[in-house]
Each structure stands twice: as C-alpha cells, then as structure tokens.
Amino acid sequence: EAQVTQNPRYLITVTGKKLTVTCSQNMNHEYMSWYRQDPGLGLRQIYYSMNVEVTDKGDVPEGYKVSRKEKRNFPLILESPSPNQTSLYFCASRGGSLSYNEQFFGPGTRLTVL
Amino acid sequence: AQSVTQLGSHVSVSEGALVLLRCNYSSSVPPYLFWYVQYPNQGLQLLLKYTSAATLVKGINGFEAEFKKSETSFHLTKPSAHMSDAAEYFCAVSDGTGRRALTFGSGTRLQVQP
Numbered sequence: 001e002a003q004v005t006q007n008p009r010y011l012i013t014v015t016g017k018k019l020t021v022t023c024s025q026n027m028n029h030e031y032m033s034w035y036r037q038d039p040g041l042g043l044r045q046i047y048y049s050m051n052v053e054v055t056d057k058g059d060v061p062e063g064y065k066v067s068r069k070e071k072r073n074f075p076l077i078l079e080s081p082s083p084n085q086t087s088l089y090f091c092a093s094r095g096g097s098l099s100y101n102e103q104f105f106g107p108g109t110r111l112t113v114l
Numbered sequence: 115a116q117s118v119t120q121l122g123s124h125v126s127v128s129e130g131a132l133v134l135l136r137c138n139y140s141s142s143v144p145p146y147l148f149w150y151v152q153y154p155n156q157g158l159q160l161l162l163k164y165t166s167a168a169t170l171v172k173g174i175n176g177f178e179a180e181f182k183k184s185e186t187s188f189h190l191t192k193p194s195a196h197m198s199d200a201a202e203y204f205c206a207v208s209d210g211t212g213r214r215a216l217t218f219g220s221g222t223r224l225q226v227q228p
Contacts (some may be wrong), residue, residue: 105159
C-alpha cells in the first residue's frame with residue numbers, strides 16, 4: 001500500500017530534550033516536506049526537500065532541522081524543543097517536480113513540549 | 115507571494131442541504147488550487163485540484179469547485195451534505211514553481227446536523 005508513515009504518533013517531552021520525528025514514504029517520491037498545523041493557522045511549511053541531499057527552508061524553519069540522506073526518509077529534528085513547538089506535525093511527499101501533483105500526507109505526530 | 119483566505123472557520127449545515135465552503139486566493143502568477151479534507155485524527159486527503167485545464171473541477175465524494183479568475187475564488191460545493199462529510203477542509207494554492215509547494219488557508223470545519 002502506498003503510504004507515508006510517521007513515528008511516533010504522539011509524543012510528550014520536556015523543554016530542551018532533543019527529539020526526532022521520523023517520516024518514511026514507499027512511493028519513490030523525490031519531493032518531501034514537513035508542515036505544522038496550529039488552530040486557526042492552517043498548515044505551515046517547515047522544511048522541504050526536492051531530492052536526496054537537497055533541502056530548503058519553508059515558512060517557519062526556526063528551531064527545526066532536517067536531513068535527506070535516503071530518498072524514502074525525511075526526519076524532522078528538534079535539537080532543543082520549546083513549548084511554542086507544541087503542535088501537530090505532518091510529513092508529506094509528492095512525485096515529480098510539478099507543484100500541482102498531489103501531495104500525500106502522513107497521519108500526523110502530535111507533539112507536546114512541557 | 116501567494117495567500118489563501120477561507121471565509122468562515124466553522125460552517126454548519128443540515129444533512130441533505132447544500133455545502134458551500136469559500137476560498138479566495140492571492141497569487142502573482144496563474145495559480146494551481148487545491149482542496150484537501152482532514153477527518154478526525156487523520157492526515158490530509160486531496161479532494162480536487164485546479165490546474166487550468168477546466169474551470170469547473172469535480173472531485174471525490176461528490177464535491178466540486180469552480181475557479182473564477184475575476185473573483186479570485188475557488189469555492190467548494192456539494193449539492194447534498196452527508197453526515198460523513200463532517201471534517202475540516204483546507205484550501206491551498208501553489209505558484210507552480212515546484213519548490214515551495216503549497217500555501218494553505220486556515221481551514222473550515224464543516225458540521226453536518228441530522
């Protein structure tokens with residue numbers, strides 16, 4: 001089954017404790033992206049990757065890191081989480097370079113930073 | 115720069131009534147437009163997209179949307195609401211460059227009353 005998976009689905013942590021949210025897709029997609037969803041703000045892009053070893057900032061990159069060492073994986077790293085990073089996070093992937101191709105979304109990771 | 119405005123954060127309709135969810139966009143280039151649906155505790159799923167081929171776009175689950183350039187609108191409609199349509203709906207725009215992908219609106223939560 002074609003899908004985007006994320007782990008963990010739920011995470012409660014404390015300020016300053018480094019964490020990684022994994023994202024994997026099995027569709028051989030070049031493009032992958034991370035979004036955060038906050039009430040009343042919709043989804044905002046954090047980082048995206050056009051292909052292996054090619055990443056770039058989205059609209060809200062502060063406090064986040066990403067890497068793309070393999071085509072299927074695109075982990076999101078919070079080196080020193082803060083309470084304002086409490087949010088619902090979505091990973092997405094898209095085949096090809098055309099922005100009107102469908103993006104496929106993972107199920108989401110709900111992160112709480114205390 | 116591009117942006118999306120969704121009028122009405124909450125919309126309530128009766129089962130069998132017309133569904134109308136409003137979306138206005140701003141884009142400096144001809145846009146690609148999308149509607150996504152998010153069911154509780156799930157990721158986003160593509161309902162339909164406009165890619166300049168036809169101004170009236172039909173999607174899944176009986177939804178459709180009409181692109182009106184003069185009004186910079188892309189409203190989502192469904193003739194007869196069903197209880198299963200209760201979800202959050204997001205309008206999104208892409209500038210077509212392929213890099214930054216989608217800019218989302220703040221979302222509209224649709225409630226369907228029996």
